């Protein structure tokens with residue numbers, strides 16, 4: 028699996044620490060199978076070349092949160108890499124729901140992967156006749172309201188030398204099996220939780236598996252999707268919530284110094300939801316918070332996290 032989204036207590040891990048994997052049931056090419064039997068060929072192009080698309084989703088209260096947005100992004104990824112898998116979104120959704128039901132899960136981490144499968148020949152892709160389609164699920168309790176976030180505390184962020192692969196080289200809005208860019212960014216970290224990755228021109232792009240936001244006197248800022256950034260679904264939801272709450276929002280081109288000098292910084296992704304940041308490049312943020320019980324935390328981040336939780340509640344837990 029990719030280093031995507033860390034639902035465990037460790038930000039470096041990408042999966043919740045849960046029951047043994049072989050107790051779970053996965054969905055592989057149309058069949059529900061025990062996880063230990065969910066294997067793919069070493070000739071699979073997803074293994075050989077990272078030639079596949081995936082989505083990380085959450086189920087809250089049995090509902091697939093933002094399914095439409097995830098299905099749209101998966102479709103965009105498949106279009107970008109010319110992977111015509113032939114499955115309808117209804118069918119994909121049914122496979123996810125069947126997997127959740129087979130594991131008796133309502134609050135879960137869900138990963139849906141589609142690769143070009145095993146094909147004759149080498150690098151040049153052939154029309155897809157037999158894609159590999161996998162659904163993996165793991166228990167993941169909700170973070171908000173009565174729940175506990177998947178992370179232990181505010182994140183530490185470090186600017187890394189590794190740059191974001193430019194869109195001209197690999198479509199930035201495609202969520203493919205190839206996560207080496209993020210992996211290499213993470214290997215540079217010294218005692219930091221997440222990498223602050225810049226584009227080739229030095230503008231802030233995103234984290235290794237997250238989008239970056241900061242707050243200053245002008246309002247809420249996040250790198251524009253015109254930079255090389257994955258258009259995160261959590262990012263879009265948070266921007267929408269901020270606008271509705273009357274917080275001025277700005278999507279632009281920023282330098283690490285803008286993030287370092289901000290009053291508040293936070294990261295978003297599907298599993299972390301809204302994760303506050305305490306330090307950037309080992310520098311405490313101006314609007315420092317955290318250990319001191321007398322402070323209520325960074326106000327805008329705290330408000331947006333609450334609004335996010337309430338949205339999850341409305342969409343997934345209300346009758």
Ligand code: PMP
Nearest residue numbers: 236237238257259260261296297
């Ligand atoms: N950027 C990258 C590189 C990511 O891997 C992720 C996680 N999918 C995100 C941003 C956040 O996206 P989302 O909010 O859709 O999880």
